Amino acid sequence: MSACLDIRDLSAVLPNGQRVLRSVSLCVQPGEVRALVGESGAGKTMIGKAVLGVLPSSVRIVEGDMMLEGEDLGRLQPKARRTLIGARTALIPQDPLTALNPSRRIGSQMTDRLVRILGWSGERADTRIRQLLDEVQIRDPDRVLKSYPHELSGGMRQRVLIAAAFAAEPRLIVADEPTTALDVTVQKQILRLIVQLQREHGTAILFVTHDLGVVAKISQKVSVLYAGKVVEEAETAALFASPQHPYTRALMAATPRYTDPFASLKPVDEAVLAGLATEIAAADQAWRRPHG
Amino acid sequence: MLLQRFLIRLLTMLVTLFGVAVVVFVVIRVAPGDPIAMMLPPGATDADIARLRALYGLDKTIVQQFFIWLSGVVRGDFGTSISLRQDVLGLVFNRLPATLELAIVALVMAVAMGGTTAILGARERGTAVEAGIDIASGAALSIPDFLWGLVLILLFGVLVPIFDISGRVSPQLDLPFVTQFYLAESILRLRFDLTWDLLKHMLMPAVALALPLAAIISQLLKQSLKEVLDLDYVVLARVKGFSETQVILREALKNAALPTLTLIGVQFTFLIGGTVIVERLFSYEGLGNMAIDAVINRDLPLIQGIVLVFALLFVLINLTVDMMYALLNPRLRHG
């Protein structure tokens, strides 16, 4: 059985030649929750966008392969790739406020993929969406489906987006910091919902986060990113038990235990960062040689 | 909330119209030269002049004249044209449809041209296509309708004579129309031969009027489309599998169109203002052409009537756009 998502040696650059992804390799098995953890700017969101084919126009992929359930995304025609991504993946975005179109009703935004891309009948899509709304514990689907986004709370909007993401039974969901923009109290509920739906539907999730606390709760495996490079990859339990890479250890030291709210916040150790910078500069030089 | 907004706008509109009435009245009365003297044959006596002045109410003070005229206007009586000796309102209504048809055809063309180029430019952002659209819209915007009219006359009236460069309809045609809305009526009567003849006369003035507006629509809509296209819900729509064109049309266009819509309101009044000289240029028998004749003939009642009708048209357009904006914006609609 082929992997759900298999990324090999993916590199991407900005127009000025700066690398934002440095030979990233990543393999997500069906049904697996893989956390991508790193500080902001580490390129973790970029990986998710690359998989979904929505990189900003300034970022260019220069090498590497991405296989979605055995299909090479780079070899497909744009239209076929779009359809494949639309059918087999979904995105749970970071900010539920901006991820819904303010001028369209929730109902049409939830069903449009099912009806217009997957060709379902309107009735079937409606039934399916109501089923999912029930799963994310929305008790008044009639009102919600008729609402405009600004009439719902942030937590409700994120539930709607989660329901929409699972509606077409995708094989892979990219969850891009789905709890960051929410209130702390709502964060836990949303996280619990994602875990619950993931287990019931058996969907693989690429979970992008900067929060090691969330990583511990949700994922089976973790990839730690720094400056567009995977510095460590391990089973979640193993990573927390014995982090191998100095950067991972530094990151953990900088993260307050959520059990101990009074633990002091520390920045990531600078000596570790300086060592990493040298390492990466050397790697870049080696990479540039054959790539001109 | 919507009703309240509407009532406030309505009140402002009346104040504006009153202001226009005052300004045009004052400006005209300041004019040196006696229109009455121009009407009469050289041998007229002072008694004749006095009688005629009394007939047109010109023997009273300016304030008296203004309120006499205004109370007439409120009752729908705009007075009698001095040069044409006909009821001003009748003359205006006779010419207004021609101008309205021209302006609306121009508006439709501007929205079509501006909208298509904006969508195309947004879809092909960062490419040579977008750069080309930018250059074209820059030129279309900087050159005013009067000059576009002349360019079109040279191109399609003289160089490749495919359109008619003067008049509203070919004079030899037998017109069965009962209203002055020739274009609309020709379509309703299924007389497409007449529709074609009308369009052949109307197309060039309409394009001249439309080009600057099309450029503004294109630039602003493209800009707001590009802003909207970076938003999360658009990214989400791409992930869902929609093509870039579908994304623009379904997700981005409506939200991006709102700022453009407000702008079209003001710009449409500029377009109608432009009909005055463009109609003159193409000898198109509309309100603007008549207005210039009225000024040259010092026909005070007619000038007042025409200016007031233009002003009414302008404030009505602004009111409509304002209401449409409120209706289309769900956040305003639901409070």
Next chain:
Amino acid sequence: MDEARAPRRGVSPRLWLAGGWLLLALLAAIFAPLVAPQDPLAQDLMLERLPPFWMSGAEPGYWLGTDSLGRDLLSRLIFGGRIAFVVAFAAAIAACVVGSTLGLISGYFGGWADRIISRIVDVWMAFPPVLFAILLVAVLGTGLSSVIIAIAVIDWTRFCRVIRAETMGQSRMDYVENARIAGYGRIGIMLREVLPNVVPSIVALLSLEMGIAVIVEAILSFVNLSISTDDPTWGGIIAEGRLSIHQAWWVLVFPLITLILTVLSFSQFGEALKTRFDPVLR
């Protein structure tokens, strides 16, 4: 982050092109009696409707041909530039002074001043501008000063609206607040702190307005309402050209090209100046 996109510091080519054309046209207009090959008013029915120099039947010395009265087109264009530039400068500056002052007052002081000025602007915006200009010239009587006054009267609102909006934006800035705390008077702050920041917009608008003034003057002389009928004006030449369009196209083409170049140059020049003087963009 993208170095290629950083604003260029030097003088852009469009500023050179636009400025170059305006300078050329301006110099030709100033030294018209020296530059013009013929007397612009001299009629000669033997020379009527001569084509421009590259066509057969052209006469040497009449480079761009002649109109239906045998007057030299190039000379008429050069002399027409005199009126065009006088009107452009005078009318645009008049509109700018009136409009910018009212815009500054309206935007900075707000309150009643703003309400009254905004209402007047609303009334002005409800007039078709070209018709208003034609009406004013008809009322004031034809002549150079009437044309200038008419253009200033119809177009001051353009300055007023833009400067009002910009001033309102500037007035909310912290540095204005600081100046107020420091004890400067309101008018002092307006002139010292706010005005310099809206100058780039005023300069750009001024240049744009000169182009518009040239067009309005052409429109007025097109409907035969500008200066006395003897003096050559660009609009007057266009009116003649429109009448004899099938017999002598060049009488329309050359003034049209002149007008288009002048209008484009004024608007490009304004844009370029704005980019150059804008402290944020620079």
